[in-house]
Amino acid sequence: MSIADVARHAGVSPSTVSYVLSGKRSISEDTRRRVLESVRVLGYRPHAGARALASSRSNVIALVVPLRSDVHVPVAMRFAVSVVTRARAHDHDVLLLTQAEGADGLRRVAGSSMVDAIVVMDVEIDDARIPVLRELGLPAVLIGVPADTAGLACVDLDFQEAGRLCARHLVDLGHRRLAFVGEPPAVYERRTGFAERTLAGFREAARERGAEAPAVLPCEPTRAAAEQAARRLLRDHPGVTGLVVQNESAAEPLVAALSAAGRTVPGDLSVVAIGADDVAEGTAPPLSSVGLPAEELAERAVELAVRGLGGDAPAGVTLLPPTLVDRSSTAPAPRRAGA
Incomplete structure (x- = not known):
C-alpha cells in the first residue's frame, strides 16, 4: 500500500495526502477527513524510514533510565512504561539508555540523529549530564531537579x-x-x-x-x-x-x-x-x-518534549504538590513519649 493508493482512493493528489499526514500545509477540513478515512480503510502506514528522511526526524525519544542495584526497579519501570505509552500517543517510539552511559551516551544518540528529544530520570543535584544536554540542541526534559535549572524543563514531585x-x-x-x-x-x-x-x-x-x-x-x-x-x-x-x-x-x-x-x-x-x-x-x-505520581510525571515529561519538537520548549520547574493519605499506621503518640 502506497501514498498513491491512498490518493486515488480519496480522489486527491499524492502531495495532498502527504500534506495531510505531515501537517506541513493547511488543508480543508473536508479533504483532511476524506484522506484520513482512506488511510483508515486501506490500512496505510507511512514508511518510518522515508518519513524520517522527509521530516529530518527519527520519531524516537530517548529515555535515560536508572538501572542500579540501589534503585527500586518496579517504580523505575512504571516511569518507563508511562513514557512509552505517552510517546506512542504522539507517534514516537522510545530508545532506552541507562544512566551508566552518562554524557557519552547522550552525545552518541544525538550525534547519530537517533532521537528527536531526551527525557532524563534519576537527576542529581550537581548532575554531570546537564552541560551536555544544553550543548546538544535537542529538546530535553528532566524528571528531577538539579541545582542549576537555567534553560531547562524539569518536572518532579515536590x-x-x-x-x-x-x-x-x-x-x-x-x-x-x-x-x-x-x-x-x-x-x-x-x-x-x-x-x-x-x-x-x-x-x-x-x-x-x-x-x-x-x-x-x-x-x-x-x-x-x-x-x-x-x-x-x-x-x-x-x-x-x-x-x-x-x-x-x-x-x-x-x-x-x-x-x-x-x-x-x-x-x-x-x-x-x-x-x-x-x-x-x-x-x-x-x-x-x-x-x-510516576505516571503523571512521565506523561508531563513527554508532553514537554513533544512541545519542544514543535518549537515551544518552555523552560522552568514544575513541581507536583504531594498528598498524604492517612491509613492505619499512624496514631497519636503513646503517653510515654518524651518521658
Missing part, C-alpha cells in the same frame, strides 16, 4: 514538601522524637535530588515544630538491611515514636522487623512512607503515605 508533610503529620499527632529510614547510602553520596530534598524538608519541618529528629538511617534495598535498620533504631533511639520511610524495598520488612521485636505499629511507633501506593497499601498495617 519532595521537599513531601518530607515536610510527613514530619508535620507525625508532630501534629504528638510525636516529639522522629526518625527517618531512607534510600541506600550511595543515593545520598551521589546527591540524588529527590532523596536529598526529602530529607531536607523532613528535618526542616521537625525543627520548625519543635520536634527532635536524632536518627537518619540510610538503608540498602534488602530485607536483611531493613531488619538491621530496625534493630539499630530500637537499640540506639528507644525514645523515637514517629518514623518516616523513603525506601520502597525496606518498608514492609522494616515494619515486620519492628513487630517481631515486640513493637506495634501504630501503638508504639507511627510510620509514614514516601513512595509507591501499592507498597504502602500492601504492608501490614497499610501505611500512611505520600504517593509517587
